[in-house]
Amino acid sequence: MRRDTRSGLLDAAQIRLAEHGYAGTSIRDLAADVGIKESSVYKHFRSKQALLEGVLERAEERVAATAQALGVSVDDPDAAASTYATIDLGHLTAVAEGFLQMWLHDEEFVALRRLLTLxxxxxxxxxxxxxxxVVTQPLAFQSQIFARLIDAGAFRPANPEATALAFWGPVLAILxxxxxxxxxxxxxxxxxxxxEHFRATHVTDAATQGEES
Structure with a gap:
């Protein structure tokens, strides 16, 4: 029951935050939405900010689930680097378009993104x-991935953080x-x-030939 109540509070928080904003959402209203006492909310979340963070964590879980379905990892840089070291352009494009689909059409993710933007x-x-x-986590994770790919010789020598910026900056603009x-x-x-341009710029000839063979 505790897990059901917690999920219910997250559902209610997402709806109310999207409709009324952070300041216009109260713990009392959220408790009423779920049918519990106001004091009971604090058994699950210590504050309204913790509820907001919980909504974000659930969105991150959806990102991880999407990544898994696409055959990549967003929480293990070693596993991600292993995948991207041998990924071809077709698979890479499918992965990127899968995340674009989530960014634009996953109702829960879209609601959170719009809420935070507003x-x-x-x-x-x-x-x-x-x-x-949208900035610090992707850049930090991608820097770790590119550092491994550069060390393995799959990517041309470069600063991993600069490589992450070169990849994620245009992606964020496109999103x-x-x-x-x-x-x-x-x-x-x-x-x-x-x-296509990023791969042509950063992937080594040896890695590309390995994909084609």
Missing amino acids: EQYRTPAAGTLLRQL TLAGEQRAEAEARRLLGIHL
Whole structure:
């Protein structure tokens, strides 16, 4: 029952935060939505910010599940590097488009992303979580992956952080284009161009020949 109540509070928080914002959402209202006493909320979450963080954690679980379905990892840099060391352009494109699909069409993820985007200037906690979701975590993880790929000779020598920026910066711009202008077809076209260019720039000839053989 504890797990069901916790999930119910996360569901209620996601809905209310999206509709009323962080400041307009109260613990009392969330408790009423779930049918429990206000004091009972604190058995599951110590504060409203903890609830917001819980919503983010659940979104990250959806990202991990999406990655698993696409045959990649977003939480184990060694496993991810092993996959990307031998991935061909077709599979890489399928992975990128799978994440684009989630970014644009997964209702739970979209709701959280929009909430954090709207709240980032009014609520410091929301701004921190948004940067964590779309900037700091991806860059840190990708830096670890590229460091391993460079050490293994699959990528040309370079600064791993700079390589991560070269990869994620355009991806983030493309995601913004697709989300704000609803230009999904154009976003997919640009994503393909970016992936092909990035591979041509950073993947070594030996790694490319290994894929073709």
